[in-house]
Amino acid sequence: MADALSLVVEDLVVMGDERRPIMTLDRLSLPRGSTLGVRGPSGAGKTTLIFALAGLLPNVSGRISWGETDLTALGEAGRRAFRAAHVGMVFQDFLLFDELGPAANAGVFALFSPRRSRHHVRTRAERLLARMGLSSDRSSTATLSGGERQRVAVARALANEPDILLADEPTASLHREAADLVIGDLVAHAREADHTLIVASHDERLLDRMDRVIELAGGARAAA
Amino acid sequence: MASLWYGLPAWAQDTLLGLALLAPLILIALVLLPGHRPWPLAYALIRRHWGVSSIFVILIALSVALGTGLLAQERAIRSATARAADPFDLVVTAPGSELTALFATVFLRASDMGLIGGDVLEELSSDKRVALAAPLGFGDSVGDAPIVGTTADLVYHLTGGALEGRIWASAFEAVVGSDVAVEMGAHLEPAHGVGEAADDHAHDAAEFTVVGRMEPSGTPWDRAILVPIEAVWQVHGLADGHREADQVGPPFVPELVPGMPAIVVAANSLGGAYSLRAAFTRDGETMAFFPGTVLAQLYGVMGDVRGAMSIMALVSQGLVVGGVLCGLAIVARLFRRQLALLAALGAPARFVVSVMWLHSVMHLFAGVVLGLLSGQIAAGLLSSIVSRQTGLDLSAELGGAELLAVAGFLGLASLAALLPALVTPPRHPAHDLR
Numbered sequence A: 001m002a003d004a005l006s007l008v009v010e011d012l013v014v015m016g017d018e019r020r021p022i023m024t025l026d027r028l029s030l031p032r033g034s035t036l037g038v039r040g041p042s043g044a045g046k047t048t049l050i051f052a053l054a055g056l057l058p059n060v061s062g063r064i065s066w067g068e069t070d071l072t073a074l075g076e077a078g079r080r081a082f083r084a085a086h087v088g089m090v091f092q093d094f095l096l097f098d099e100l101g102p103a104a105n106a107g108v109f110a111l112f113s114p115r116r117s118r119h120h121v122r123t124r125a126e127r128l129l130a131r132m133g134l135s136s137d138r139s140s141t142a143t144l145s146g147g148e149r150q151r152v153a154v155a156r157a158l159a160n161e162p163d164i165l166l167a168d169e170p171t172a173s174l175h176r177e178a179a180d181l182v183i184g185d186l187v188a189h190a191r192e193a194d195h196t197l198i199v200a201s202h203d204e205r206l207l208d209r210m211d212r213v214i215e216l217a218g219g220a221r222a223a224a
Numbered sequence B: 001m002a003s004l005w006y007g008l009p010a011w012a013q014d015t016l017l018g019l020a021l022l023a024p025l026i027l028i029a030l031v032l033l034p035g036h037r038p039w040p041l042a043y044a045l046i047r048r049h050w051g052v053s054s055i056f057v058i059l060i061a062l063s064v065a066l067g068t069g070l071l072a073q074e075r076a077i078r079s080a081t082a083r084a085a086d087p088f089d090l091v092v093t094a095p096g097s098e099l100t101a102l103f104a105t106v107f108l109r110a111s112d113m114g115l116i117g118g119d120v121l122e123e124l125s126s127d128k129r130v131a132l133a134a135p136l137g138f139g140d141s142v143g144d145a146p147i148v149g150t151t152a153d154l155v156y157h158l159t160g161g162a163l164e165g166r167i168w169a170s171a172f173e174a175v176v177g178s179d180v181a182v183e184m185g186a187h188l189e190p191a192h193g194v195g196e197a198a199d200d201h202a203h204d205a206a207e208f209t210v211v212g213r214m215e216p217s218g219t220p221w222d223r224a225i226l227v228p229i230e231a232v233w234q235v236h237g238l239a240d241g242h243r244e245a246d247q248v249g250p251p252f253v254p255e256l257v258p259g260m261p262a263i264v265v266a267a268n269s270l271g272g273a274y275s276l277r278a279a280f281t282r283d284g285e286t287m288a289f290f291p292g293t294v295l296a297q298l299y300g301v302m303g304d305v306r307g308a309m310s311i312m313a314l315v316s317q318g319l320v321v322g323g324v325l326c327g328l329a330i331v332a333r334l335f336r337r338q339l340a341l342l343a344a345l346g347a348p349a350r351f352v353v354s355v356m357w358l359h360s361v362m363h364l365f366a367g368v369v370l371g372l373l374s375g376q377i378a379a380g381l382l383s384s385i386v387s388r389q390t391g392l393d394l395s396a397e398l399g400g401a402e403l404l405a406v407a408g409f410l411g412l413a414s415l416a417a418l419l420p421a422l423v424t425p426p427r428h429p430a431h432d433l434r
Helices: A046-053 A075-088 A100-105 A115-131 A147-157 A176-193 B002-007 B010-034 B039-048 B052-083 B098-105 B116-124 B153-160 B231-233 B270-279 B291-334 B338-346 B349-390 B398-415 B418-422 B429-433
Strands: A007-015 A021-028 A036-041 A060-066 A087-091 A164-168 A196-200 A212-217 B090-093 B129-144 B145-150 B164-165 B173-176 B208-214 B225-228 B262-267 B288-289
Touching: A021 A046, A036 A046, A036 A176, A046 A060, A046 A164, A046 A196, A060 A100, A075 A087, A087 A147, A100 A115, A100 A147, A100 B208, A115 A147, A115 B010, A147 A164, A147 A176, A164 B129, A176 A196, B002 B398, B010 B270, B010 B349, B010 B398, B039 B052, B039 B338, B039 B349, B039 B429, B052 B291, B052 B398, B090 B098, B090 B270, B098 B262, B098 B288, B098 B291, B116 B129, B116 B262, B129 B153, B129 B231, B145 B231, B153 B225, B153 B262, B208 B225, B225 B231, B262 B270, B270 B288, B288 B291, B288 B418, B291 B338, B291 B349, B291 B418, B338 B349, B338 B429, B398 B418
Parallel strands: A036 A196, A036 A212, A087 A164, A164 A196, B145 B225, B173 B208
Antiparallel strands: A007 A021, A007 A060, B090 B262, B090 B288, B129 B145, B129 B262, B164 B208, B173 B225
């Protein structure tokens, strides 16, 4: 099935803590292997959309279908299992375990994945780090630069060979040069492996590399 | 069922009991851990708050050390005192406090005791039920070492004949305990009294020559100087129990015996010992008692104290663990984002809980191991102090009781360690990720 994990979002409503809708999206569809940028000012709902697409949010109605799987119909454990099998995520502030080295961070997935795939995850994590020019034999990531840390995080997101890559402001904490390296890594890997890549960002250099860009404002799609 | 249990050897009972006490820990581990490897993350979280973790571990270690040290120390005192009392089947003294008589004879603690006459010694010596009847005479000392006047038979009884040098052949020769710091052949001048109250010049004319040394026994007798009881009497200007000069040892002439505070008796049989005790318990004349029985009564009292102290130690352990787990629950809030990240990566909830639980349990284990070690060291230090004061050879070592107590502690605490894990992740990961 070539279209196995294409994305279809319909009538999406995300309720906030106060039982009021904080984000709505009538319709969005994305073929497998394409790249999408989500632009918008702070508070526009970019992070909410990324989290909703990852199945990280409760109180979501409508439909978020990745291929045959409708995330809104799954329970918490089912969404976790879906993420483990299909989704890689990158965050603005990296969220590494500082006390672990780059290889352990990038391969953190191996700690809870099935025994038979552990070795594979670890080797792939190390190969990704090597390709990014990062040494994996450090015992801590605390002393790495911001750009290096984010690239470790990208390697972590890719180590489990996800079909879907979701990135929330991946370059916002980085200076230009480091940001460009991270953009290069993200886009190159997504294209090469035919991943679907969705990026929420302010960074025009990053958005320019996407196939499509949608714009959010006030928790809804802004008029094009 | 009960007969099956009592049919098991002690080690098997202890092992099964230990496993039962550890059951919560084992069950939780079996539910949480299979298929996952949470250790590296739990360890990483400990390293993040290294200082706080160290303090938690030290607190747990101190509470465990207190509990186990106490148990070990109490058992060491019991076994050492029982060993010391072992050679003394039956003791006959003037009527008074059995406890005072026990401390004076078995533990050689100086105390004022009434005297019994030569007729009692004569009667005992000629009794068929008696294997040994040895008089004891106290009151003098050399430095810190008490001088005990007795007969050569008692030296054989205590040592089984294992003696460096030889037994005395005349009244002013002495056999010393293994801890008495004098050379063979040395000359000892006795002082009247023991310790601070001793009068160094009361017996200026007397002098003992050391001719033998006993093997170490781990009892207060290791620091005693044993001399013929005739010498003790002579030094005090009394008759020495014999018509002829220079005779040493039995038989004594009853009317020439000035009296002695105690007679150590060994019976030919257990039944004999009981009937001797009955026979020599005479109102206003003599008192006969088994040192072992008096000690057992003493252990009863000690057991009550130990029970109370064990409960206090247990309560303090409970409080410490409660406090530490509260602290860990608060620390856990500091790495909520890391835990939310695991959820975002798709880690099952069981894995996240197991990281938190292991984080707590690693503190507990480190604390328990450190606590057992320091409890052992503390009990050792305490033992050496008590040994120095009493002459009892205390060796406080960890035994089954302490390990079982620790197993119970770990079992309950590992159950309680689920709390920080269960309290921490209720919020939705998306909250913590922002």
